[in-house]
Amino acid sequence: MLSKRIIPCLDVRDGKLTKGIKFEGNVDIGDPVEMAAFYYEQGADELVFYDITASHERRGIMLEVVRRVAETIFIPFSVGGGLAGLNDMYDVLAAGAEKISVNSQAVKNPDIIGEGAKRFGNQCVVLGMDVLRVDETPQIPSGYEIVIHGGRKRMGLDAVQWARQAQDLGAGEICLNSIDADGTRQGYELDLTRLISQAVTIPVIASGGAGEPRHLADVLLQAHADAALIASMTHYGHYTIAQIKTYLAAQGVKVRGHW
Numbered sequence: 001m002l003s004k005r006i007i008p009c010l011d012v013r014d015g016k017l018t019k020g021i022k023f024e025g026n027v028d029i030g031d032p033v034e035m036a037a038f039y040y041e042q043g044a045d046e047l048v049f050y051d052i053t054a055s056h057e058r059r060g061i062m063l064e065v066v067r068r069v070a071e072t073i074f075i076p077f078s079v080g081g082g083l084a085g086l087n088d089m090y091d092v093l094a095a096g097a098e099k100i101s102v103n104s105q106a107v108k109n110p111d112i113i114g115e116g117a118k119r120f121g122n123q124c125v126v127l128g129m130d131v132l133r134v135d136e137t138p139q140i141p142s143g144y145e146i147v148i149h150g151g152r153k154r155m156g157l158d159a160v161q162w163a164r165q166a167q168d169l170g171a172g173e174i175c176l177n178s179i180d181a182d183g184t185r186q187g188y189e190l191d192l193t194r195l196i197s198q199a200v201t202i203p204v205i206a207s208g209g210a211g212e213p214r215h216l217a218d219v220l221l222q223a224h225a226d227a228a229l230i231a232s233m234t235h236y237g238h239y240t241i242a243q244i245k246t247y248l249a250a251q252g253v254k255v256r257g258h259w
Contacts, residue, residue: 005227051081070096103128104148117170177207185211193223213247
């Protein structure tokens with residue numbers, strides 16, 4: 001069995017680490033480079049870095065911040081936000097990231113997934129999915145809808161169908177974020193995570209809602225996620241990576257020790 005990964009998420013706005021609830025009310029809480037170093041020393045398995053307003057503001061990602069973060073850590077590192085094509089993907093990888101995450105642009109132009117996988121390899125292409133719970137309809141039979149531009153634009157696209165399509169196009173991993181659970185610290189959206197995990201064969205990273213270690217155990221064991229993204233519970237010092245991993249190991253979750 002592969003070890004389950006614990007992945008801190010660094011949402012960045014205007015060069016500052018930021019955090020909100022359900023994609024709203026974001027406040028700046030620190031420096032992303034300092035936090036990247038902090039999590040690396042704590043034993044995080046990977047890091048995810050999102051430029052959360054790049055797509056909405058129709059601009060490129062802040063490569064200088066990416067470079068500084070990449071120079072600070074020596075663990076796998078994924079970057080997303082405002083990646084419009086192969087040139088943007090190349091620039092991010094050249095700046096030091098191991099993976100690129102496509103979200104809004106992939107929904108608008110699905111070919112970007114296959115093009116990226118062909119050029120850089122499937123393992124480099126992560127599909128970011130921002131998902132909202134809605135009423136079930138013929139168009140959205142799962143009851144979960146894809147939303148883009150940082151939660152601002154609903155697309156009328158079924159989340160399960162999109163996950164399968166993205167896998168077929170060449171995505172090597174899915175980072176699945178529940179807008180309903182984001183920042184609430186009440187636990188991950190287990191039903192959504194289970195649906196997506198069962199619908200695809202590529203790894204699924206659960207995101208949105210972690211507040212205490214048992215929430216990670218729930219999503220990794222009950223919803224079959226391959227990894228769990230965390231933010232608020234560690235950003236604000238409520239738990240350390242070591243505390244989380246110790247708890248998970250006691251619950252029978254295979255986790256990696258310090259690098």
